[in-house]
Amino acid sequence: MMKIMLPLVFWALLAAPNLFAAQLELAAPFTDNAILQRETAVPVWGWDAPGSKVTVQFAGQTKTAVAGKTGDWMVKLNPLKISRTERSLEVKNNRGQTITLNGVLVGEVWFSSGQSNMVWTAGKSMCNQLARDLASAKEDIPIREININTVSALYPQKRATSDDGWKKASAAGGFSALSLSFAYELYKEL
Incomplete structure (x- = not known):
């Protein structure tokens, strides 16, 4: 059995750099x-x-x-x-x-940041009608949102993550209510 295992281990180690290549x-x-x-x-x-x-x-x-x-x-x-x-x-x-x-x-591109008030979603707020209107619009309204995951760290982080990436206005019910209302006002003015 040992004679079989050694060649397998050898080939596994030989292939390992490819598994960890950047x-x-x-x-x-x-x-x-x-x-x-x-x-x-x-x-x-x-x-x-x-x-x-x-x-x-x-x-x-x-x-x-x-x-x-x-x-x-x-x-x-x-x-x-x-x-x-x-x-x-x-x-x-x-x-x-x-x-x-x-x-x-x-x-x-505008950044929104805050505490619990920033994660209050448009679909559950007073701007839920705006969220529904954007979600059902015939044309793609160019309002989008990305949520960067928060982490606790002692030092500045070089990498951030996002679970969902950028979401289009069709998903506006899940956007931050404050961010969505601000973005919509900018969209109308700009």
Whole structure:
């Protein structure tokens, strides 16, 4: 039995580096249906194997970076004009891995933060009619929300996570009530 086990262990150890090879990864804000800030240089970042060449393509721009010693990389897209046209953002590395984000818009990005009042959902608030109207609208209203998971930590965190990524207005009942009402007022004015 031992004669059989040793070759199996040998081959398993030989294959192990492939199991733990770094995968191309984007930071939490970069998911399908993302919104990129208009009229400013837009950082796009993530992680890959150290030394990997990473290329980002969006809206006719191509930007390249090399992953550093800890695997982090970042490119900056040139300022973009506001656009309600959904486009794809593609990220590739020199090892053949590709990530494609669909439904990406360019517009206003605002941050909402607070305590328990910020997780009070629109569907259970006085703006529940607004949430229902947005959810049933014939056209896609370009209001979206992403929730970044909260963590307790003694030191600044380099990575954040989001369970659901960016959600479109069709899911507005689950948006923060305060954020949704603010976003809708901005949408009407801008």
